[in-house]
Amino acid sequence: xxxxxxxxxxxxxxxxxxxxxxxxxxxxxxxxxxxxxxxxxxxxxxxxxxxxxxxxxxxxxxxxxxxxxxxxxxxxxxxxxxxxxxxxxxxxxxxxxxxxxxxxxxxxxxxxxxxxx
Amino acid sequence: xxxxxxxxxxxxxxxxxxxxxxxxxxxxxxxxxxxxxxxxxxxxxxxxxxxxxxxxxxxxxxxxxxxxxxxxxxxxxxxxxxxxxxxxxxxxxxxxxxxxxxxxxxxxxxx
Numbered sequence: 001x002x003x004x005x006x007x008x009x010x011x012x013x014x015x016x017x018x019x020x021x022x023x024x025x026x027x028x029x030x031x032x033x034x035x036x037x038x039x040x041x042x043x044x045x046x047x048x049x050x051x052x053x054x055x056x057x058x059x060x061x062x063x064x065x066x067x068x069x070x071x072x073x074x075x076x077x078x079x080x081x082x083x084x085x086x087x088x089x090x091x092x093x094x095x096x097x098x099x100x101x102x103x104x105x106x107x108x109x110x111x112x113x114x115x116x117x
Numbered sequence: 118x119x120x121x122x123x124x125x126x127x128x129x130x131x132x133x134x135x136x137x138x139x140x141x142x143x144x145x146x147x148x149x150x151x152x153x154x155x156x157x158x159x160x161x162x163x164x165x166x167x168x169x170x171x172x173x174x175x176x177x178x179x180x181x182x183x184x185x186x187x188x189x190x191x192x193x194x195x196x197x198x199x200x201x202x203x204x205x206x207x208x209x210x211x212x213x214x215x216x217x218x219x220x221x222x223x224x225x226x227x228x
Binding site for chain 2: 035056088105106
């Protein structure tokens with residue numbers, strides 16, 4: 001079956017612009033989580049969505065937002081880009097809402113690499 | 118999530134077993150131990166998870182101590198393609214999907 005698909009894979013933006021990243025989960029997966037990975041901070045949790053509702057949010061400023069659609073596809077948006085937003089953004093999907101299942105395997109996509117100039 | 122501690126790097130010869138340790142002394146009763154790995158510039162890949170019993174799948178074995186304060190991931194016959202960063206994560210219960218990745222262990226498999 002198809003894996004988690006993230007688009008675009010690579011993009012370059014300038015400071016002050018905004019960006020939207022897309023994630024299509026594995027068919028049947030209803031939970032989508034987003035992570036940011038940078039060399040300095042490692043992998044950090046951004047937020048998680050289930051049934052179009054944000055269930056949890058990491059410690060990121062309000063410039064980072066997301067949403068989930070009725071078909072479980074998700075998008076995240078970063079407004080007013082800063083140089084420090086350059087990172088690999090990873091999306092992961094899972095079957096169950098992670099709070100209700102002690103055992104819940106996340107499947108990650110290949111990521112969207114954002115460069116802010 | 119309980120905090121996990123892993124050695125920053127390890128080496129292993131190709132064909133030999135790679136044993137990657139993880140300390141999770143503050144793990145709670147409803148938290149599972151998960152292992153993921155990340156090969157350069159790719160998304161993390163799930164390897165295995167367990168609660169308190171030892172587990173084995175086609176990729177690896179997971180040995181969890183009886184007190185659950187530590188675990189070991191075993192790659193029985195390491196290959197060059199197993200070179201990656203390996204993350205041990207304690208997760209479950211009320212974590213609400215917030216996986217906390219540490220710095221992981223950089224495993225280098227050499228010929």
